[in-house]
Amino acid sequence: MKIRRALATAVAAAVTAPAVLLSVTPAFADAKPAAQTQDKQSKPTIKDLEKAAAEAKKAYEKAAQAKTDALVVLKETYDALDTTHPLAVAEKAAEQAAKDAAAAKATADQAVTAAKTAVDALPEDATEEQKTAAAAALSEAETTAATAAAAKIAADTKAAEADEAVDDARVAAARAYGVVDRALDDALAAKIAADAALAQAKKEAEEEGEDCEPEHDLTAEVTGLPTKLVAGTTTAFSVRVTNGSDRHMDEVITYAGVHATDKTGLKDTGKFFRLQWSTKSSPKWQDLNEDNYIDGVGALKPGARADVKMRLTLDKATPAGNGVAFIAADFYNEDGSCGGAPGADMYEFDVKAAGSKPGKTEDAKPKPAKTTKPGGNGHTPQGSASATPATNGNLAATGSSSATTSIALAGGAAVVLGAAAVFVVRRRKTGSDA
Missing domain, CATH: 1.10.287 (Helix Hairpins)
Incomplete structure (x- = not known):
């Protein structure tokens, strides 16, 4: 599905060219297609036509x-x-x-x-x-x-x-x-x-595609991902996906992407990382697909939740540096409706060279913090004058080294895309697969 690729593309673009994304975010926000609601009301849905055909x-x-x-x-x-x-x-x-x-x-x-x-x-x-x-x-x-x-x-x-x-x-x-x-x-x-x-x-x-709607009550939270990882080791953590809304979600898809650089922040070290997942319905460990989407959650009733087991392996040759994990969730219904988290939460971690002692560590926390929900979505408002400084300020508050600046800024750019920006480019093509 095209919609499944959009968030992955947005995150990748943010990592590689944050300045560009930050500068064009307002333009994305204003690019909302018109007359969508009227078209939906005047035309039968795919589900209606499938019922009629049956x-x-x-x-x-x-x-x-x-x-x-x-x-x-x-x-x-x-x-x-x-x-x-x-x-x-x-x-x-x-x-x-x-x-x-x-x-x-x-x-x-x-x-x-x-x-x-x-x-x-x-x-x-x-x-x-x-x-x-x-x-x-x-x-x-x-x-x-x-x-x-x-x-x-x-x-x-x-x-x-x-x-x-x-x-x-x-x-x-x-x-x-x-x-x-x-x-x-x-x-x-x-x-x-x-x-x-x-x-x-x-x-x-x-x-033409179909616009998805933001669903802030569909959440994806990470537990067990430490703030320090050592090359040559495997770390197990989990992502809990919760449907806090009052609607049934026929298919819930989890996004999980990892990006990393060396200490200079200039060299991409992602090739040394291997991220795998496992769910109750798909217990066998699987590598993420090219779009970093996990299709093993299935349907979620209102108030229901599901856990995705994750396994992140760092090759022994992984250079010391810094990394971030992006986590989000989408849903798709048989009637053609879709939506999900407007942006991806970012979890920062340091990468230590093979043989290093990680020392005292703690679980990575999502940024931006979910306790602050400007505009009702938990993300920095799009186009806000404080968007970039807030990102850098958060980095400073964590005690991360200055080497994390470039990749953290990139992650911040992806988050700053926000509800309107991400959902403008996340369009589902009904009946097609990722």
Whole structure:
């Protein structure tokens, strides 16, 4: 995440070019982007869009299952309409009745034809009784044929209606399946739209970033770091991170950076230092990453705290000199919000040559002191005319040698960045990693 690199960059820049940072601090303070709050209120958050995308996915999966189920029902309905469905049974009965009626009509027509033939075959000397009988037979055959014809028409009508009922049932089944099929198409379109909106929002967040807010109640305090370290030794200390706010923090990140010089204050001796960390969730000792951020704290509920074990090893070749440790903490939430300590607390220590006796030592104390909170943040106000003198004054009060001046001034520069300066450059790019 870009935001995770910002504090590390600010501290490194302060160590290497304190005068530049001190001179540009007010400019940073005035560079706050405008209209951030209005944009956040008018646009859905990443979390909102992720929720919408998840719901659209569920709706699509539900619609896909509904289509699968509907296809099974459609096939079963079609099969039944060909065999056991009541409409199919009625259709077959009507078709058989129509066939029987057609056969009966054909028989009746043949009887009429036979009766007419019998009438035509009467001899000239046929008696009246014979003529009357033949005529009666013809009349009866014609009546029977007429009845059979009417029955056939009725049977044909019923057969056609039965066929139409089956066809209508097939159409109704197909239409019902079509509704489910279209619902799947709509669900897919909604899913695509939701995914696209989420992707676009993430892309915009990556391009534009999101301002983090200072959270002074997220603290990181060092215990056990002595004011004197000896080359060739390893020192164990700890950083306690506390969420003193009333908000839940989904991911808390601790910053821990060490910078050192020889006695002249001109030669960087940081290459001789190895700083490692371990947490309850990540018990294996790990070297700090290139940005000096520790990702092993995890989430913190309001009022909760977590300890980070630290191990600082000095190579035997480490020159005598002076060092400072910078400690801070940030948090990041799934909804895109983020924040943390506006600056880094500084802990000073002396470096003794290998084999030296450290003598009387005590735990390093943070500078600036947390008991003084001008502006409510515990750091010297940005742009204050007393910023640099206060830093030098603190050094004098500790009894540190004059050789510490350059590196202490550098550390002071990082702290003087303050809430506005650091948070202007600490911008989170949602969805990206450090």
